[in-house]
Amino acid sequence: xxxxxxxxxxxxxxxxxxxxxxxYDRGFTRSWRxxxxxxxxxxxxEVYFRKLSLDPMRGLVASGVKVxxxxxxxxxxxxxxxxxxxxxxxxxxxxxxxxxxxxLREANLALPLDPTDPKSARVEVARLNARLFLPPQQVYLxxxxxxxxxxHVSASGRLINPQAFRRKPDEKPQKPPAFLxxxxxxxxxxxxxxxxxTLAVTFTxxxxxxxxxxxxxxxxxxxxxxxxYRLRSLNVSACARDGVIDLRQITAVDAAGAxxxxxxxxxxxxxxxxxxxxxxxxxxxxxxxxxxxxLGEFVFYEPPQIELVVKGTVARQPQVxxxxxxxxxxxxxxxxxxxxxxxxxxWDGERWAMREARLLxxxxxxxxxxIQVPGDFRAQLxxxxxxxxxxxxxxxxxSKVLGEFEFTEAPAVIVExxxxxxxxxxxxxxxxxxxxxxxxxxxxx
Numbered sequence: 001x002x003x004x005x006x007x008x009x010x011x012x013x014x015x016x017x018x019x020x021x022x023x024y025d026r027g028f029t030r031s032w033r034x035x036x037x038x039x040x041x042x043x044x045x046e047v048y049f050r051k052l053s054l055d056p057m058r059g060l061v062a063s064g065v066k067v068x069x070x071x072x073x074x075x076x077x078x079x080x081x082x083x084x085x086x087x088x089x090x091x092x093x094x095x096x097x098x099x100x101x102x103x104l105r106e107a108n109l110a111l112p113l114d115p116t117d118p119k120s121a122r123v124e125v126a127r128l129n130a131r132l133f134l135p136p137q138q139v140y141l142x143x144x145x146x147x148x149x150x151x152h153v154s155a156s157g158r159l160i161n162p163q164a165f166r167r168k169p170d171e172k173p174q175k176p177p178a179f180l181x182x183x184x185x186x187x188x189x190x191x192x193x194x195x196x197x198t199l200a201v202t203f204t205x206x207x208x209x210x211x212x213x214x215x216x217x218x219x220x221x222x223x224x225x226x227x228x229y230r231l232r233s234l235n236v237s238a239c240a241r242d243g244v245i246d247l248r249q250i251t252a253v254d255a256a257g258a259x260x261x262x263x264x265x266x267x268x269x270x271x272x273x274x275x276x277x278x279x280x281x282x283x284x285x286x287x288x289x290x291x292x293x294x295l296g297e298f299v300f301y302e303p304p305q306i307e308l309v310v311k312g313t314v315a316r317q318p319q320v321x322x323x324x325x326x327x328x329x330x331x332x333x334x335x336x337x338x339x340x341x342x343x344x345x346x347w348d349g350e351r352w353a354m355r356e357a358r359l360l361x362x363x364x365x366x367x368x369x370x371i372q373v374p375g376d377f378r379a380q381l382x383x384x385x386x387x388x389x390x391x392x393x394x395x396x397x398x399s400k401v402l403g404e405f406e407f408t409e410a411p412a413v414i415v416e417x418x419x420x421x422x423x424x425x426x427x428x429x430x431x432x433x434x435x436x437x438x439x440x441x442x443x444x445x
Contacts, residue, residue, distance in 0.1 A: 036062070036085065039099045042163070060085040079110040080128075102132040109146070113181065123148070123184065137161055149187040151221075152196045157203030164208040186289075190226055197221025197234070211268075214241040229281075229288035230254060243268040256281040256303040263310075270315030276324075278306040299332040312348075321348040335392050337362075350374055361385045364410045370422075377427055379417040386410040409436030 033052045040047040050064030062085060067078040086101035109125035130144035139162045144155045198220055205213030219236040232255065237248040243266055250261040257279025265272040281303055286292045308324035328341040343357035353371040364384035371378050387410075391402050412434040419427025 036099070039097065042097065045162075060087055076112060078112075080104070081108050083107065097134075097136060099134050101134060102130070104128050104130040104132075104144075113184065121184075137163075147196070148199075149184075150190070150192055150196055151187075151199050151219075153199045153201070155201040155203070157201075157215075159203070159213070160206050161208045164206075186226075190224060192221065193223040193225055193230075195222070197224065211243045212241065215239060227288045229284045240267075247274070252280065254280045254284075256284075265314070270313040270318075272310065272312060272314055274308075274310040276306065276308040276310060279303050282306070297334055300328065301330040301332075302328075304328045319349065322346065333393070336390060359385075361389070363389060370417075372422060375420050377417065377419050377422050379415075379422075381413070381415050381417070383413040383415075384410055407435070407437075411435045 033049065036052060037047055037049070046068040048066045048068060049062040052060065052062050061082055063082040065080040065083055066076050067080070068076060084103035084105070085099060086103065088098045088100050091098040107128040107130075109128050111123040111125065113121045113123060126147040128144070128146040130146075131142040132144075133140040133142060138158060138160050140158045141156050144153075146153050200218045201215065203213060203215045207213070216239040217236070220234065221231075222233045224231040224234055232253045233251075234253075235249065235251045238250075239246050239248065245265045245267065247261060247263050247265070250259070252259040259280045260277045261274060263272065263274035265274075281300075283295045283298065283300055286295050305327040306324065308322055310320060310322050312318065312320035314320070323346045324344070326341070326343050326345055330340065331338055339360035339362060341357070341359050344355040346353045346355075351371075351373045353369075355369050357366075357368060357370070359366040363386035366381060366383040366385055368379060368381035370380075386407050387402060388405065388407055391399055394402060413431065414433075415429050415431030417427050417429050421427065
């Protein structure tokens with residue numbers, strides 16, 4: 001009898017080992033894979049995987065995983081090399097929801113930027129480690145860490161009613177917004193000379209009311225480079241809820257100074273209200289991102305001081321109004337050196353104004369106001385600057401004529417400009433000119 005029992009247990013052990021080896025090497029049958037995929041479908045997620053196997057060390061493992069579009073299963077939303085499944089055997093036997101948790105270890109995730117285009121660029125998420133629990137009617141992300149565009153990302157949070165997050169079969173998928181494509185392009189251009197920046201994200205909410213989901217994000221990094229421009233540090237703190245993105249703090253510091261931004265953007269209607277204070281090297285920043293090539297004609301001996309309030313909407317038809325103060329100390333424009341510029345400025349896309357503007361030169365000062373509205377330009381200026389040093393700003397006949405004058409005393413000019421636009425043909429001028437001691441072609445006058 002003892003020998004019979006030993007033989008029976010040996011056969012049973014061999015069968016168990018053989019079955020385990022078969023499940024590890026060949027995987028579960030198609031019916032098992034279908035059962036697991038249906039379990040995902042009940043939770044509002046369409047998933048396909050090439051192989052479902054039993055690993056002696058890691059348990060149930062799904063390989064070659066693809067997350068599909070519910071409305072069109074030909075569209076792949078994400079690809080994961082493999083993930084570990086935690087199954088409740090008792091619930092499986094009773095026919096109840098049996099998928100308890102998912103584990104990802106050093107996984108790689110590929111997200112197509114445009115699910116409607118199979119050839120579109122993909123966002124690669126590397127070294128993804130995550131622990132996801134799936135209690136009834138909930139999704140609980142205990143933790144997740146990954147590398148995204150060289151940034152170390154961590155996330156955690158809880159969402160209820162995940163079954164509500166599914167697109168209707170007849171609903172057309174949305175193409176990615178242009179700004180998202182541009183953002184990804186810019187992130188790929190960044191280089192990190194120090195430790196990778198860190199982005200921490202937390203979230204909580206109800207997917208039946210997605211507008212009320214609360215998301216908080218904190219980003220920090222040092223020695224960030226884009227071409228020849230370098231940031232010493234970058235810190236961003238923001239949260240989103242009830243359709244409002246609250247930019248609590250954006251602080252960027254370079255070799256010249258700091259940039260501070262705060263305010264909010266409402267996603268429902270695109271309304272925004274931002275406060276901007278800048279002392280950074282705007283010229284180097286604009287050059288690195290290919291913006292405002294006109295700044296190349298300037299030389300700033302100190303960073304411009306900019307204080308702006310930006311209001312408006314960034315919806316389909318953007319309307320933005322900017323109001324603020326500009327202060328520049330010593331600078332040069334086309335080899336002409338000025339001692340400073342100060343002005344209160346406003347702009348809304350169609351209209352602009354400059355109030356109490358003062359342009360300082362070692363020979364004098366220009367001060368006045370200017371306003372441009374559609375079809376109407378007006379300006380009042382007073383000048384005590386010697387025009388001779390300004391000759392490099394002119395060209396052609398005007399430069400030649402000015403070169404034949406010599407001013408011992410700076411002329412006093414009062415001029416009023418009015419017309420349809422700020423051009424030589426678009427406006428007329430009238431005013432008063434007072435010339436002190438001067439000469440023309442060496443002849444005193």
